Amino acid sequence: MTTAVPASRRPTKPRRSPLIYVGIAAFIIITLISVSERWGIGLDIGGIIADLGRGEGILRQMLNPNWEFLPRVIEFSSQPPFVTGPLVETFQMAVVAAFIGCAIALPISFLSSRTTVPNRATLAVSRGILSVVRAIPDILYALIFVAALGIGPLPGILALIFFNIGVVAKLLSETVDAVDTGPIEAVDAGGSSRTQMVRWAVLPQVLPNYVAFSLYAFELNVRASTVLGIVGAGGIGFLLRTQYAFRAWSNVSVIIICLFVVVFLIELVSIRLRRRLV
């Protein structure tokens, strides 16, 4: 069935699907509407460049951090609990929420994978719930829990728990989808129940990934919890908001530097650990 092709002729370009042109046209139209002054956000690059100078005074204060403010962020002492302050609270919120959220996410991810749940209706329901949990941004959770419980770290922890469930359950259910089915067949042949199957054939396969995803979620937590305080849900965000409201830029800069150091250190440790796991 092959016809001889003269080698000197250039092969014709494969035809492009017309969908590509539709896609490109849609992309351009959406972008133009989005940046327009009238129907969109009114992005004016020239104006921004002209305005760069406006931020100069603020940035200059930020580059000159007020280190006397540091004890308000984190304070060390020789007595227990040794370190205190809103930065530590942020970290503690992240730790507690990561443990609880990841523990809840484990059964949920088994409930949302077709490997472990053959019943399509059950699967649709649990996946539906998971996509709603994921659609709500962390700050919205915080706003709702603050409305229900008042301000403090508790609503922040609850918000982070939901955030963790969303991240870990999604990633882990995809891992469960992709496990090797050999062990499942083996335990099935051995007469296992569904829970026994999950325990002995699936869990051992996904456990390293689970721990890695949990560490990853913990990293995200630290970053997310820094902003929860902005809506009153505990941690360093609240301090950030007040200093921002006072236009105390050299204090804001201390907070941001501290945050950066903590996030950076945690990421460093977490990435090391994750690399050893997977």
Added chain:
Amino acid sequence: MSSRPVDATRRPARPSSLKRNLWITGAAALLLWAALNVGVDVTDLTTLPSGLYAVFYEMYLKSGPDLGYLDKAVPAMIESLQMAWVGTIIGAVLSLPLGFLGAKNVSSGLVSSVMRQILNAIRAFPELILAVAIFIPIAGLGPVAGTLAIGLHSAGTLGKLTAEAIEGIDEGPMEAARAAGARGMQIQRWGVLPQVLPEMLGFWLYRFEINIRAGAVLGVVGAGGIGFLLDQTLKFHRYPQAGTVILVVIVATIIVDTISGRVRRRIIEGSDSTQVPEVDLQAVSTTAD
């Protein structure tokens, strides 16, 4: 190096679990320390069901959500989506040069490690912090500040992903381009870019999905979008309005997620493949933020 004969009927000894147990103990100690010092009174949790129910009741049951408020909520959500869209484009455009410079195999060793550190530094700041610390001072309150914050943060995450994608390419086409006389940028354009472009399109769409969530909350600090309405309605206990705003956020996010997920799957699979591999989201998202 002689091997001892092993008694085949003896059960092999269990591998030592000392190391694992040490890790578990350490983790438990960390949890205990955090839980005891975080300053949460666990008994407060008893008021959680009633508190949540009260909020839910005020929002949706008492008089139903205030659907008239859709007139304000829908345009605000569209603004959030536009911020996410434009922010993602800004991030994608910036991430290309950053990613090429950050990849060890196409840039030099020193440049790539410096660039990687810069990308790490950018990624460490959430959009809200970038908005508060940099872009609201420059662009003033409003959606432009939020868009730029999304753009910069995305440039950090996408730049890292791009660099990693480039490091994973097949070197063959680069050699072929060089053999055909390509130089500098031409090698990148014809030897590297076509290999990573489909993967990067997938990253961009995935980032867009994440950015929608950021666009929805940046308004809390006055950086544009529906977050402003969320903050105001909940702060002033205007629950029926807040109920409407929350519904709009959830519905819009799920719709855009679904469309974007479809497009992404199509890009990664190609139009004529019948096989349906799971999108390698795991690899994407474990490094995406």
